[in-house]
Amino acid sequence: MVPTHPDVAALTERVQALMLEHKVPGVALGLIVDGEAHTAAFGVTNAEHPLPVTEDTLFQIGSITKTYTALALMRLVERSELDLDTPIRLHLPEFRLVDEEVAARVTLRHLLTHTGSWPGDFFEKQGDGDDALARYVARMADLEQTLPLGEVYSYNNAGFALAGRLLEVRTGQSVEAAIRDLVLQPLGLQASFFFPNEVMTRRFAVGHFELERGAEPVVARDWYVGRYAAAMGGLVTSVTDQLRYARFWLNGGVSETGERLLSPATIAQMREPYLPASPVASIGLAWHVRDVDGVQLMSHGGGTNGQIAQLTLAPEHGVAVSVLTNALNGSELVTALLGEVLERLLGVKVPAPEPLTLSPEDLEPYAGRYRGRPNGEIFEFRPANGGLILEFSPGDYSAFADRPAPPPVPPRQVALTSERTFVITEGEGKGAQGEFLRDASGAVRWVRAGRVLERIDPA
Template identity: 40%
Template sequence: MRALSDFVEVTATKLGIPGVTVGVWVDGQEVYACHGVTSVDNPLPVDRDTLFLLGSVTKTYTATALMRLVAEGRVVLDAPVRRYIPELELADERAAKEVTVLNLLNHTAGMDLGMIVDTGEGNDALAAYVAKMAELKQISPPGARASYSQTGYNLAGRIIEKVTGLTYEKAIASLVLEPLGLSNSFFARDDIMTRRFAVGHNPAEDGTLSVARLWRRWRGDNPGGGLASSVADQIRWARFHLGDGCADSGVCTLLAENLHQMKEPTVELRGSALGNAIGIGWFLRDMDGVRLVGHGGSANGQFSELLIVPERNFAIVTLSNAGPNGITFNQSVVRWALEMYLGVMVRDPEPLPYNENRAWEIVGKYETDAQMLIIRTNGEKLTLEVGIRPEIRAAADTELPPDYAPADIGLLSADGDEYVVTSGGLKGQRGFFSRDESGAVVGVDLAGRLYNLTRTTSE
């Protein structure tokens, strides 16, 4: 297994990542490769127990905890959220009345991506976050389409609180972490800072890396992205989802049929690098005759990727601590491992030659409540820029992650609206454009998230 260590070291060095850690479950064995340091300011060697922020991989924990409550008869997937949170108010009253638990778990609730709002670190942080959700734009009726939403998972976390009578963090510990022996996974800063943990890094204009601050977002975002964990715990987590619902200790928290249900498609995805469909808490992709089940995550300068292949009893976890190249590192390692261990090739689609008429149909500024996406053309190629809206960044009282540098994109079909990013930190990401009844472009999806057109180049 020296080949894994060599590939990890060479790739991390080439991409300038201070610290990375990779775990693989293959042929009934755990294999690890660690390289680099936790921080450029206070360096400690990264090992298999070093804590990294998982970002949105946390959503798999929220979904699994809710599935345990479903298995126990305490939650019904098709039930309206208001059965558990009767005080829920959304910008659209019909949506507040109709949105279901499953809509939250498969990103079909029609909610915008998320809110940048700090509701404190007290036990009421999640309740206070949900109380502000009436301020969030409703982008589509529940069930109408998939659009990735951090807010939806935070609301799912509040369901867990209401049903269990515990804080979200204590409920996840009780329902998932403790039964599975995940003893190196934490939400609270006091638990994390007393152990070896990685910090994120972001580049300056000259490429020099510095420690990313803030280190972690606020407690109200925990259900969608707040867990810190080690690669060893993540391999154990992956093995649980490859298994029959029981931990190595023999403690069973779910039935095999519950785990299987989470990996079955509930809604299709169009033109997305995330996958072909969404299960319950997982993105699904069929490639080279096998189903890939996974989830990625990002924090401020930290990136995670978890992928399992159930029919081959295979899993890989990769964690890195620098943006934007951490995404490239994770993707490179996952692709190498799939080919090396399983013979599965991940292929990016080839874009079509530049078409000026089509280019001018899609250029413009697109936005969510917190982010913006700008597509430009210079008459020879298309570029995409994505980042935080300037007014949101100016109003923030903490440092926010840097915007992505402009990247090239290419269209994928002469009669469709799908595209692929061909350079930069988002290379390989795919998406598509939405049109109204007249055929005019009104929105663009990137990484499963809908950005609505707010300005064309003619304005």
């Protein structure tokens, strides 16, 4: 489609420049502006077997799937078949964690707000049968608490797998069938799928990564995320279907055919900030929400093995942007493009964080190693150049065939922007922000970059 809206035309040109800059093989862009949908597609689906990306090409959207899972669950809440604040043991009496007291108190609200606070990046395939998710949830019995239940946001994939299992039990269907019946079909999302045999007969994108910074993209394998991950990140869709889904949220819970799936009160509840999730955003029910110069945004990103996606909405302004890429470094393209979308279409500019230059003595409280669980990834910070050098070790992914260890990441320069927050100023992920969290004594105990990692020793 050739864009006629001048701002949309400028943004599509910008995508092409960013693709070349970041060596992203393929991108699909979707925008809703002034009530009109615009799509554009660039590049190829696969560096080894290239086909042109089109508006109908299917991409993995990863964790954007969590908003579909939440929508399905909130439809059951509105029907009084579920409750946000009732312990899920009412429906899943077999659910176990290492901490029995926590397992007995976990609610759907904890799951949808990422406040379960057990290790969330627990990835373990359990086969392709209809019992895969039940088997996965049973394995959660080995997960220990990282933080107290309900008090701190820490991104939690395992929590959404558990939410998917709750959906299965309450509907008597597989999670894929439940999301299809409660979300995909009512919204007319005919190009949205979970299973490889549904995708492989259509044009679809494969993931890519760089073996080293600046190298040509290499195809990432495995492609399929596995049935255990359906509710947390298994959906495959087109940019056209993403815009149809976005329009539902812009319309306040009403599909394009006029069917109301959620009440205005529930939509408002899902957009309401619940807890801080980062230096710039809070978590609602599944959605990340933030205010940029008076403009309310709701968004979610997604990443699989070599694919990065982003969906951002400004409901009060009728604006939506969907970006689908087939490269890990598509995250850098997405970050750059979203800033320009907000400025061109909404007239707001995301304020750049202001780095502080501090002495080694001022930086010493933050220096040290921080470990994630259950895979043991390490963030190590050490003072340098008036800020901190961040070195990342990926941990052990050997047990998870669908989640190979990422390629090595060179050390990155980090600057504090307050006594709590920091920004990456040089290197991979430049512009990304995180924060240090303190314990009751005031000592720096954790670092949060989406997930919370616990300090294990000083540098």
